[in-house]
Amino acid sequence: MKVVLASCAALPEGDGDEDALVAALRRDGVGVTWRPWGEPVDADLVVLRATWDYTEKLDEFLAWCDSVPALANPPRVVRWNTDKAYLVELAARGVPVVPTAVVEPGEDPVFPAGEFVVKPAIGAGSRGAGRFTDHAEARKHLEALGVKALVQPYQSSVDANGETALVFFAGEYSHSFHKGPMLAQGLAESESGLYLEERLRGIEPARRQVELAERVLDVAAELLSLRRADFLYARVDVVEGEDGEPLLLELELTEPTLGFKHTGDEAAARLSTAIRALASRS
Ligand SMILES: Nc1ncnc2c1ncn2[C@@H]1O[C@H](COP(=O)(O)OP(=O)(O)O)[C@@H](O)[C@H]1O
Ligand SMILES: [Mg+2]
The missing domain is CATH 3.30.470.20 (ATP-grasp fold, B domain)
Structure with a gap:
């Protein structure tokens, strides 16, 4: 059984959190390798894990998701989930849900009272997220983002x-x-x-x-x-x-x-079991 864990070019083997998962899969007899997303892959199952740079090239990323033999989570889940709308x-x-307003580029939002957050709708790793009380500053940030954004009261x-x-x-x-x-x-x-x-x-x-x-x-x-x-x-x-x-x-x-680094090895073993069950069905 061949499983590929998908990463990104900057961190081709993730940030280390997944090491316990790789060990668990190997223990369970799975041939597991890391591959940066974007390349053609040959595997029973491709699992998205450390693809943290897709936000600026979402169309390319989604096209690659559609191209691989079997993807977890499935492409249409990813398509839905990559837009925080x-x-x-x-x-x-x-x-x-934390009260959420979606702001399209060029739209002038009504900001919540007090402190609030402006962040890109397609975003990860807190990049582009800002915390504001000043409306002019927040507007400037929205303009600088230039993409669909979310506005939420700061919790x-x-x-x-x-x-x-x-x-x-x-x-x-x-x-x-x-x-x-x-x-x-x-x-x-x-x-x-x-x-x-x-x-x-x-x-x-x-x-x-x-x-x-x-x-x-x-x-x-x-x-x-x-x-x-x-x-x-x-x-x-x-x-x-x-x-x-x-x-x-x-x-x-x-x-x-x-968060495998912060739990026992049982969590990684549980995901390995779920991966093997899915790969054998794919
Ligand atoms: N409405 C909010 N209130 C308080 N903190 C927030 C809010 N939105 C975002 N944050 C902070 O910013 C971080 C990143 O935002 P999040 O929505 O989780 O996007 P992502 O993790 O995908 O970049 C959160 O982990 C949290 O610390
Ligand atoms: Mg988050």
Whole structure:
């Protein structure tokens, strides 16, 4: 069985978080190799893992996704998930989501009162995300981005509590980790050019966080006419709203960091099992 983990040219073997997964797959007898996305691949299954530079060449990336023999998550999931406007669709179906307005280029938005975030709708690694109170500065940032963007009230709980990332494999809850706040006032600067350096640690989620994450996956699956189990991997990032209830910040079905460095080897073993099951069906 041949499985390819897809990465990007700048980090052809990812950032090390996936080492435990590679080890688990090898232990389970899978021939696993890394390949930067964009190249032709020959494999039973291609798993998107560290493709962090697709945001500036999304069309090319999606065309490559369509071209590979079998992709996890599937191309139409990726097509839907790479545009954060999916948050508005989930909210319309009753999912508690951080209030989100989509702003097309050239549009003049109504900014929320107080602090708010402006970030590209197609974005990853916190690149292009900024935190503002000044409307003129925010407008300047929108113009500089020049692409479809999201405007959200800044969730102040993030300063104290960060966000919780809940990871699922084949629709089953696996583990969680905590991410510290990413945005200082103004515009975020990335050292790697690919992502802002993140501070992660393993965490035990609250039951209502797990319940929200499961609901998010069920509604997303329904929107895509899939079953929750059809998502090989999913990461649901939640923050605490003003009333203390969890809100969805991001549903990552494309290339989420899965936090293997911050959990035991069982998490990697679980994903290996799910990959083998999927590759044998592909
Ligand atoms: N509305 C918000 N309130 C508070 N923090 C936010 C908000 N939106 C984004 N952030 C911060 O910016 C980071 C990146 O934003 P996110 O929506 O997760 O995009 P991505 O991770 O895809 O770049 C988050 O991890 C969080 O720390
Ligand atoms: Mg995020």
